[in-house]
Each structure stands twice: as C-alpha cells, then as structure tokens.
Amino acid sequence: xxxxxxxxxxxxxxxxxxGGHMIVCGDDALAQRLAVELRYVYGERVTLVxxxxxDARRPDQPLTQRGRAAALFGRMxxxxxxxxxxxxAPSPATGAGSNPGPVPSPGxxxxxTNAGVRAxxxxxxxxxxxxxxxxxxxxRAAALALVYDDDETNIRAALVARRLNPRLRLVxxxxxxxxxxxxxxxxxxxAALTMPELDRTALDASTTVLSDADTAAPALAAxxxxxxxxxxxxxxxxxxxxxxxxxxxxxxxxxxxxTLALLSSTTHDPAGAEGSDSSGDExxxxxxxxxxxxxxxxxxxxxxxxxxxxxxxxxxxxxSGRSAPLSQIFSRxxxxxxxxxxxxxxxxxxxxxxxxxxxxxxAAYLTLLDLFAxxxxxxxxxxxxxxxxxxxxxxxxxxxxxxxxxVLEAFGSLRTASSLRRPxxxxxxxxxxxxxxKIGTRVLxxxxxxxxxxxxxxxxxxxxxxxxxxxxxxxxxLGDVTQEGVLEAAKIGRSRALLALTSIDTTNLEAALYARxxxxxxxxALRLFDDEFATAxxxxxxxxxxxALTRSRSVSHLAAPSFAVAMMGxxxxxxxxxxxxxxxxxxxxxxxxxxLEGMTVAQAFRAGAWRVxxxxxxxxxxxxxxxxxxxxxxxxxxxxxxxxGHVLRAEDRVVIAATRRGLADLLRGRRSxxxx
Numbered sequence: 143x144x145x146x147x148x149x150x151x152x153x154x155x156x157x158x159x160x161g162g163h164m165i166v167c168g169d170d171a172l173a174q175r176l177a178v179e180l181r182y183v184y185g186e187r188v189t190l191v192x193x194x195x196x197d198a199r200r201p202d203q204p205l206t207q208r209g210r211a212a213a214l215f216g217r218m219x220x221x222x223x224x225x226x227x228x229x230x231a232p233s234p235a236t237g238a239g240s241n242p243g244p245v246p247s248p249g250x251x252x253x254x255t256n257a258g259v260r261a262x263x264x265x266x267x268x269x270x271x272x273x274x275x276x277x278x279x280x281x282r283a284a285a286l287a288l289v290y291d292d293d294e295t296n297i298r299a300a301l302v303a304r305r306l307n308p309r310l311r312l313v314x315x316x317x318x319x320x321x322x323x324x325x326x327x328x329x330x331x332x333a334a335l336t337m338p339e340l341d342r343t344a345l346d347a348s349t350t351v352l353s354d355a356d357t358a359a360p361a362l363a364a365x366x367x368x369x370x371x372x373x374x375x376x377x378x379x380x381x382x383x384x385x386x387x388x389x390x391x392x393x394x395x396x397x398x399x400x401t402l403a404l405l406s407s408t409t410h411d412p413a414g415a416e417g418s419d420s421s422g423d424e425x426x427x428x429x430x431x432x433x434x435x436x437x438x439x440x441x442x443x444x445x446x447x448x449x450x451x452x453x454x455x456x457x458x459x460x461x462s463g464r465s466a467p468l469s470q471i472f473s474r475x476x477x478x479x480x481x482x483x484x485x486x487x488x489x490x491x492x493x494x495x496x497x498x499x500x501x502x503x504x505a506a507y508l509t510l511l512d513l514f515a516x517x518x519x520x521x522x523x524x525x526x527x528x529x530x531x532x533x534x535x536x537x538x539x540x541x542x543x544x545x546x547x548x549v550l551e552a553f554g555s556l557r558t559a560s561s562l563r564r565p566x567x568x569x570x571x572x573x574x575x576x577x578x579x580k581i582g583t584r585v586l587x588x589x590x591x592x593x594x595x596x597x598x599x600x601x602x603x604x605x606x607x608x609x610x611x612x613x614x615x616x617x618x619x620l621g622d623v624t625q626e627g628v629l630e631a632a633k634i635g636r637s638r639a640l641l642a643l644t645s646i647d648t649t650n651l652e653a654a655l656y657a658r659x660x661x662x663x664x665x666x667a668l669r670l671f672d673d674e675f676a677t678a679x680x681x682x683x684x685x686x687x688x689x690a691l692t693r694s695r696s697v698s699h700l701a702a703p704s705f706a707v708a709m710m711g712x713x714x715x716x717x718x719x720x721x722x723x724x725x726x727x728x729x730x731x732x733x734x735x736x737x738l739e740g741m742t743v744a745q746a747f748r749a750g751a752w753r754v755x756x757x758x759x760x761x762x763x764x765x766x767x768x769x770x771x772x773x774x775x776x777x778x779x780x781x782x783x784x785x786x787g788h789v790l791r792a793e794d795r796v797v798i799a800a801t802r803r804g805l806a807d808l809l810r811g812r813r814s815x816x817x818x
Contacts, residue, residue, distance in 0.1 A: 163187040164709055165278050167270045167299065168289035171671050172315070172354055175702035176287055176709075181262050184706060184806045189278045194266040270299035275306060285311035285709040289354075293317055297325060300349075304329050308336035312349045313708045317580050322351035350708040354701035355584040361700055361719045362581070363588035365667035365693045366573045366639040381727055381755075381797070382447045383718060388440050398445030399782060400753065401435050402799055403428045403720045405442035426721045428801050431749040444720055446755060446799075486537050490530055497526035509534050562608070565597045565617040570636035572597050576623050576653055577644035578607030581669065581697055585643060590614055597632045599623050623653045629660065639665035647671060651679060658687055667693040676722070700724060703802050710809050715797070726800050729758065733792040735808055744786035751804030754790070756782040756797040 164186045166177045177190040267274035270288065280286060286303050288296040293316050300314050312329060316322040329349040383402055404427040427434060435443070487509060495505035509530070572595035575582055582598070583606055589596050598611050598618045611618050621628040623644075634640065640657045642650035650668045657664055666683070670676040676694040683692040700717050703726055707714050715727040732738045738746050738754070747753050758780055780797075790796065800808065 162282065162284050163189055163279065165189045165191065165275075165280060165283045165286045166289065167191040167267075167275075167278075167287065168291075168315075169193050170289075170291050171696075171698040172289045172701060172705070173287075175696075175698040176289060176705050177262065179702045179706040179802070180709065183802050184710060184810070187262075189263045189265065189283075191265055191267050191270065191274060191278050193268055269295065270302070272302055272306070275299070275303055280310065281307050283307065283310060285313065285711075287313040287315075287705055287709055289313075289315040289705065293321070297321075300325065300329060304332050308333055310348075311709065311711060313705055314349070314351045315354060315705070316351050317353055317355060319353065319356075322353070325349075326351045350713065352701075352704055352708060353584075354697055354705075355580045357704050357717060358581060358695070358697040358700040359584035359588050360716065362585045362641060362643065362667065362669070362695055362697075363592065365695065366589065366594060366641060366665070381715070383444055384447050385442060385444050387442050398447050400446050400755070401430060401443050402446055402718075402725060402753075403444040403723075404430050404435065404438045405444070406721060426723055427750070428720060428723060428725050429748075429750055429753050429799060429804070431747075434749070444718075444725075483537065490534055490537065494527070494530045497530070498524065562612055562618040562620070563615055565619065565631065565633050569595065569597065569617070569633050571595065571638050572633070572636075574599065574629070574632045574634050574637045574640045574657075576600075576640070576642045576650070577669075578605040578611060578618075579643075579645060580606060582641075582643045583607035583610055585641060586610065586614075586616065590616070597637070599628060599632050624649060624656075629653065629657055634664070635661055637661075637664065639667070641667050643669045645669075647675060654683070658683070658690070662687055663690045665691045667695055669697060670694045671696055671698065680722075694722070695719065703805075707805065707809075710806075712809060714805070724802060726802065726805055727755075727797065728800060728805060729795060729797050730808070732790045732794040732796060737808060738790050738796065739792050741790055742786060743784045743788050743790065746790060748804065750801065752798050752800035752808060754784065754796050754798055756780050757784055757788070757790075758795045758797060 164180050166173050166180070166188060168174075168176070169192065173190065173192065177188045180186045180188050265274075265278060267277075270290075275286075280303055288299050288303075290296050290299075296314050296316060300312055303310055303312060314322070314325065316325065326349045333348045384398070385405070406425050427438075430438070491502070491506040491509040494500065494509055495502045498505065500508070573589055575586060575589070575596055575598045578586070578598055578600040582600075586596060586598065586607060587610070596616050598607070598616055600608065600618060600620060601622050602608075603620055608618065617632075619628060619631045621631070623629060634657050640654065642653045644650055644653075647670050650670065654666045654668050657666065668676075668679065670679060676696065680692060680694045700719060703717055703724055704714050707726070707728070712728065712730065715729060718725045718727070737748070737752075743754050798805075798808075
C-alpha cells in the first residue's frame with residue numbers, strides 16, 4: 143500500500159535559510175510521526191533528517207526512509223483535503239509558532255501544494271554528524287528532536303548540537319531512564335554556563351529527555367484490563383479514567399468527575415467507523431459538551447474517575463510468590479514430599495509415646511534413632527514397640543531418596559539460576575505478551591505492577607527484556623510465534639488477552655489470527671504502524687469476531703504528541719488512546735494563556751479542544767514532591783471538584799485534558815501574547 147503512494151515533489155537542497163524551524167532526526171516511525179505532528183498540528187516548518195535508502199541490491203524494500211516519510215506526508219495532506227481542514231501557517235521568522243491565521247491545507251491547488259512542501263524539507267544523512275546538522279540548519283533552528291532508536295547515537299548528536307547552538311531546545315529519545323536524567327542535567331548546565339541570562343523556565347525547557355516506551359506502555363497495558371481503565375501517573379499526579387458501556391433502558395450512567403469522550407456510535411457494529419480522525423460524526427468525540435453527551439444515547443463514554451497526588455512507585459512484584467528462598471531452590475513437589483515425611487515422623491513419635499508410656503521427648507528420640515537406623519533391634523520389647531520400629535525403618539527408606547533429590551535439585555537450581563521459567567500447568571487468566579524489546583519490556587513492568595499474571599513469548603534469547611523476565615520470575619516461551627505450538631505452550635487457550643508488540647506488523651497480525659482461531663473470544667491488541675493497514679485489520683477482525691475486543695495501537699502515534707509538545711517548550715503528563723484517537727493530559731501555568739487567564743472554569747472550557755480538570759494550589763517549590771515521603775504526610779494541594787464559576791488567576795497551575803490541536807492552540811496563543 144505504501145509503495146503506491148506518490149512521493150512529494152522535489153525538495154530544496156538546503157534547510158530553510160531564515161532559521162527558527164524545527165529539526166527532527168530519526169530512523170524509524172517515530173521521526174516521521176513527529177514531523178507530521180509538528181507540521182499539521184502546530185504549523186511549524188520542519189526539516190526531517192532520515193538515513194539514506196537501503197542497499198539498492200534489495201529490491202524487496204518498497205520504499206526508502208525518505209520515500210516512507212514523503213508518502214506519510216502525502217497521505218496526511220490528502221486526509222486534510224478530504225475533511226476540509228486547515229493547517230496553521232508556518233512561522234515566518236522564528237518558527238516558534240507565530241501563526242497569523244490558518245492557511246489552506248496543502249494539496250488544494252498547485253500553489254498551496256508547493257507552499258505545504260516548502261514547510262517540510264526532507265534530507266538524507268547516514269548519521270547526525272556535525273556536517274549533517276549544520277546542513278539541516280541547526281545553528282538557526284528553534285528546536286531539535288533526536289529520536290534514533292540507538293541511545294548512543296542520540297547522545298552523541300545532542301552533545302554536538304548543544305555545542306553548535308547553545309540556545310537550541312533539545313528533545314532526546316532515550317530508553318535508559320537514569321542515563322537520561324544525567325544527560326538532561328549535563329546539557330542544562332552547559333546551556334546555563336553559555337547563556338547565563340536564561341531564566342529558570344527557559345532553562346527547564348532547554349533539554350527534555352523522553353522515552354517512547356514509557357509513554358506508550360500504560361496505554362498498551364490498559365488494553366489487557368477488563369473495563370479498559372486508563373491510568374496516568376506523572377509529576378506526582380495520578381489521573382484515572384475508565385471506559386464505560388452505554389447504560390441500559392431506564393438506567394442513568396455515572397458521569398464520574400466529567401465526561402472526557404464519547405465512543406463511536408458504531409463501536410459494536412462490525413461495519414462501523416474505525417475510530418480514527420477520519421471517522422466523521424460517527425467516530426469518537428473528545429471533550430464533548432453537556433448537550434452532546436445528553437444527545438449521545440446508546441454510546442459508550444470515557445469518564446474521569448479521580449485526580450489525586452500519586453504515592454511512591456512500587457516495584458514490579460514477582461509471580462507466584464516465588465520470593466521465598468526455599469521456593470527458589472526446591473520444587474513444589476519436593477517440598478510437599480518433605481512435609482509428608484515430617485508428618486509421618488511426628489505421627490510415629492506420638493504413637494510410640496502412647497503405646498509405651500514413654501515421655502514424648504524420649505519417644506521422639508527413639509523414633510529418630512529408628513528412622514536413621516541407629517538404634518538396636520527391639521528384641522523382647524512389646525509388640526507395639528516392634529511395629530513402630532519397623533514403620534520407622536520404612537520412613538527412613540523413604541527419607542533417603544528424598545534427601546538425594548533435595549541435593550540434586552539444590553545443585554541444579556544453583557547451576558541453572560539464570561534459566562527461564564516455563565508456564566505452569568495450571569496457569570489461567572493471564573496475559574500473553576509477544577515481544578520483549580523496548581516496548582514489551584516496559585509493558586511487562588506495567589502489567590506486573592498491576593499484579594496481572596503474564597506469559598511472554600520471545601524469539602531472541604538475548605532480547606532486552608529477558609533479564610527482567612528472569613528477575614521477576616515471569617514464564618517465557620522461547621520460539622517463533624508464527625510456528626505451530628508456540629502459542630499453545632504459552633497457554634493461550636486459558637489466557638485473558640494477547641498483546642502482540644513485536645516490531646513487525648505481519649508477525650503481530652499472524653499471531654492474532656492464529657490466537658483467535660484457538661480462542662475466538664480472546665481480547666487482542668496489536669501494535670501496528672501503518673494507519674491504512676491498521677484500519678483494515680481492525681474492521682476485518684471485528685467483523686469476523688464481533689463478540690471479542692480488538693484494539694490496534696501505534697507506539698509512534700501515542701508517543702509523537704509528547705515529543706511535539708516538548709519541542710514547543712512544554713511537557714505533557716500522558717496520552718490516553720480513545721479508540722484510534724489520542725487525548726493528552728498536561729499541567730500548565732495559567733499565566734500567559736489568554737484563553738484561561740481571568741476566565742471562569744466554565745468559560746475556559748472549549749468543546750473538542752480542552753477542559754480544565756483540576757487546580758493545583760501546591761506552592762511552586764513543592765510541585766515536584768519527594769515521593770519517598772508517605773502520601774498521608776504530604777498535603778494535597780489539588781482541587782478537582784472546581785466550581786464552574788471559579789476564576790482562574792495568573793498564578794494558578796491547572797491540569798487540563800486536551801486534544802492535539804487544542805493543546806497546540808493553547809501554546810500558540812501564549813506565544814502570540816508574549817510577542818505582543
């Protein structure tokens with residue numbers, strides 16, 4: 143499908159010469175999505191730097207990186223034309239979003255198409271070297287995003303970019319969290335030494351380190367939960383939203399704190415809308431007003447249940463209570479056998495005491511002597527004593543192989559301490575997780591923090607998440623999921639959900655189809671990149687299995703809004719997928735936003751754009767609390783039940799829910815006011 147999309151017209155040879163543009167450097171889907179987000183949501187001029195095409199001797203590759211990016215921009219332009227939407231005009235000089243007004247979307251005419259293309263410059267470079275960054279105009283750019291899949295490449299390029307342009311806003315993709323914190327501090331210190339006139343706000347936004355895996359993992363893990371609960375935890379805040387089915391006849395739906403979204407009117411119709419941005423009125427509606435909610439009878443909703451300060455992060459628990467030392471060395475069967483022998487010894491000691499009249503301690507001593515064949519034959523003793531001696535000898539015979547088995551198991555456990563667990567025979571109600579790469583590893587942590595049993599399937603024994611699975615004692619099946627018998631070994635027939643999170647779309651689809659053939663009502667979530675392919679898969683699976691839940695998720699689609707907002711100098715708390723749309727949550731200062739400052743909560747609400755959820759009255763110095771302090775000892779300054787008539791002041795900090803375009807409008811409004 144991608145190979146048939148015509149590329150963009152020829153690109154200029156150099157980046158925009160007037161500066162202030164945005165540069166995105168990357169080698170996978172996230173770079174392309176981020177460039178689309180900056181261009182078509184924020185109206186920025188973008189230079190996209192991608193690796194050159196693969197080996198020409200590989201004709202099976204349908205498109206180069208440049209071709210894929212061009213095709214994605216072409217599809218976005220066509221979608222904008224079909225819906226009659228507009229694209230904000232790119233900034234003439236600063237590139238920071240000084241948009242005097244919208245311009246027709248590219249593709250509506252020859253002139254408009256060329257204008258849209260001029261705002262997106264695609265160049266090829268094997269690596270983000272000094273020469274490549276200079277050619278992209280890094281010395282004149284407003285922001286640079288480094289989103290290569292390799293952490294080392296991003297770090298090296300960030301250090302070079304900070305040297306070439308100390309004022310540059312950097313957004314860096316790193317999987318290693320601790321290294322990311324150190325790098326962010328280092329680059330901020332370099333910017334502060336070079337530009338001591340920078341204020342604290344600008345310095346905080348000068349370097350941002352994000353992880354697409356951390357951003358997408360909560361949404362992917364939520365698809366495995368019954369009730370589709372969605373939890374966002376960031377900056378000491380905890381927001382919980384839940385997806386609710388339409389109420390029955392005569393029932394009134396619980397609106398929670400507020401209604402965040404209306405689900406598609408055809409959610410349960412196999413031929414209905416797929417829930418994307420092109421679904422029209424039948425698709426999901428984000429942040430509807432009360433009138434829309436009242437008219438939307440028979441539609442499911444996503445409601446906000448709670449907004450609170452979060453407690454400390456809890457480590458992911460191990461499975462099956464295998465944290466006890468004995469359980470790590472001896473098998474369960476051997477432990478039960480030892481318990482049976484011990485019970486027999488106690489019973490023999492009691493019987494000896496009752497029949498011979500000996501003191502219980504002396505009777506137990508004689509029993510142990512008999513057990514270890516250390517006593518004299520009971521010749522001439524009463525018959526009960528002789529019988530007990532015989533039974534003690536039998537118990538001793540049973541003890542010998544038990545001791546041998548224990549020694550062998552102990553040595554075997556120590557020798558194979560690094561081995562992976564196999565799925566237990568009786569496991570059920572678990573989640574089968576395919577792929578233990580960057581995304582799968584983060585999702586595994588999320589699922590275990592929710593105490594959900596997991597069985598992983600991974601083809602590569604050296605995959606990134608294998609050590610973590612071993613540490614958490616999570617069962618792992620090593621094998622190709624497309625081969626027969628691998629999913630059966632993961633007990634897919636008794637599982638609650640399948641999360642297909644490998645990096646290959648066709649592998650995820652094949653696994654989902656095979657799993658559905660084994661269990662038609664299985665809950666399935668697939669990681670897919672291409673929108674058209676994902677739409678076709680979604681509708682086909684829903685048609686074939688209308689009684690089962692099907693979800694398709696794109697990691698780059700979930701993560702791109704976070705990276706785009708960071709490039710504009712802000713950060714979001716998290717992203718929540720609503721079918722195939724994305725809703726953003728952010729904590730922002732009211733000052734400088736004319737749409738919020740001086741407005742009441744009711745006046746500040748804009749349907750389909752943003753909604754104020756809560757007011758954070760915590761002093762600025764305490765807004766990043768020490769989460770090691772018990773939650774009960776920290777005073778919560780969060781007011782979530784705001785009166786509609788409450789007036790927002792400039793010094794307030796609010797938590798908002800927003801669409802991608804709504805948040806872009808808020809940021810543009812603040813920048814325009816700052817310039818004037």
